[in-house]
Amino acid sequence: MYIIxxxxxxxxxxxxxxxxxxxxxxxxxxxxxxxxxIINEEMGSVCVRGDxxxxxxxxxxxxxxxxxxxxxxxxxxxxxxxxxxxxxxxxVSRTIARIRNPQNEVIFKKLGVDVTVSATDIILEAIEKxxxxxxxxxxxxxxxxxxxxxxxxxxxxxxxxxxxxxEIPLPKGSKLALVIPRDRKPRIPTPSxxxxxxxxxxxxxxxxxxxxxxxxLTST
Amino acid sequence: MKVIIMGCGRVGAQLAGLLDADGxxxxxLDTDAYSFRRLAPTFGGTALLGNGIDEAALKRAGIxxxxxxxxxxxxxxxxxxxxxxxxxxxxxPRVISRIYDPLRQELYDTLGIEAxxxxxxxxxxxxxxxxx
Numbered sequence: 155m156y157i158i159x160x161x162x163x164x165x166x167x168x169x170x171x172x173x174x175x176x177x178x179x180x181x182x183x184x185x186x187x188x189x190x191x192i193i194n195e196e197m198g199s200v201c202v203r204g205d206x207x208x209x210x211x212x213x214x215x216x217x218x219x220x221x222x223x224x225x226x227x228x229x230x231x232x233x234x235x236x237x238x239x240x241x242x243x244x245x246v247s248r249t250i251a252r253i254r255n256p257q258n259e260v261i262f263k264k265l266g267v268d269v270t271v272s273a274t275d276i277i278l279e280a281i282e283k284x285x286x287x288x289x290x291x292x293x294x295x296x297x298x299x300x301x302x303x304x305x306x307x308x309x310x311x312x313x314x315x316x317x318x319x320x321e322i323p324l325p326k327g328s329k330l331a332l333v334i335p336r337d338r339k340p341r342i343p344t345p346s347x348x349x350x351x352x353x354x355x356x357x358x359x360x361x362x363x364x365x366x367x368x369x370x371l372t373s374t
Numbered sequence: 375m376k377v378i379i380m381g382c383g384r385v386g387a388q389l390a391g392l393l394d395a396d397g398x399x400x401x402x403l404d405t406d407a408y409s410f411r412r413l414a415p416t417f418g419g420t421a422l423l424g425n426g427i428d429e430a431a432l433k434r435a436g437i438x439x440x441x442x443x444x445x446x447x448x449x450x451x452x453x454x455x456x457x458x459x460x461x462x463x464x465x466x467p468r469v470i471s472r473i474y475d476p477l478r479q480e481l482y483d484t485l486g487i488e489a490x491x492x493x494x495x496x497x498x499x500x501x502x503x504x505x506x
Contacts, residue, residue, distance in 0.1 A: 207450075207451055207475075207478065208475060208477065208478070209477040209478070209481065210477065229451070230427070230455070231427055231449065231451040231452045231454075231455040232451050234451065234454075234455050235450070235451040235454060235455070235478070238454075238481075238485075239478070239481060242481060242484075242485060243481055255428070257428075257429055261429070261458075261459055261463060264462055264463065265458050265462060
């Protein structure tokens, strides 16, 4: 595959190395001359000096035939524009943007970026998995459907305890898929299933209604 | 009209003053409070510290009720990102953005952002002066 990387900082550098090892055709666009020099010395001529948001630079490096563009500069807005120019001017089919602000995930998707990667979110997910007291854990993201599968533990002071599933104000787009009680067999919840303390609930939700779902199941 | 201006540079501050004098409800955003020194002492609108590419800051500026959003920072990418958030997330009826790079301006114009490039306009203006 021909992959263009915008931004030759640490992330771009190591990404290029890994992709070259996998025998992809890689090109880095970097503004700083000193960064370009180091990359070209170490990896062969794979770095072009320029602004990856500028259509002329992207035209020079043959973006029209690129299979993918990955924007990994330190600025969210630069990554957005690089991806949009690649997508709308050069018809690159896959664009990936690194984001600093996790809230930009939704915005970038809406504005045409195919995939966003947020270090903040990745670290947060790792913490959620490591720390058992965290009430909501992401299990799986079905990004093309805009859905995620999460696990919610019902804390001892939750207002949902003792209530029937149909009495719990679930947000639109959220569904309870499985209830795993502490000492009994997992079951598929019906509207009249009772939620108990310590239940593990596996639910299907959307990124937008995730917070509301957590509140519905765990708030006091 | 309720107008939000992002970027309190010379152009932003000047525009804020003109619109305020005409009786519009103006809120101007900048990430540096020092920039607000450019506002005229008579400016009666709101000067707000915040980043226009941050949804929370835009909400604080009242973007949900805004009729017009104008992006006038020094960064083309910041301007187009804020403009697109205003248009596509908050559905502001009129969104105007300054984009120095003429090629980028063309692209975003076709993507529905009312964009103008001071580079093109000013070069044309100077050319006309010289040739007249």
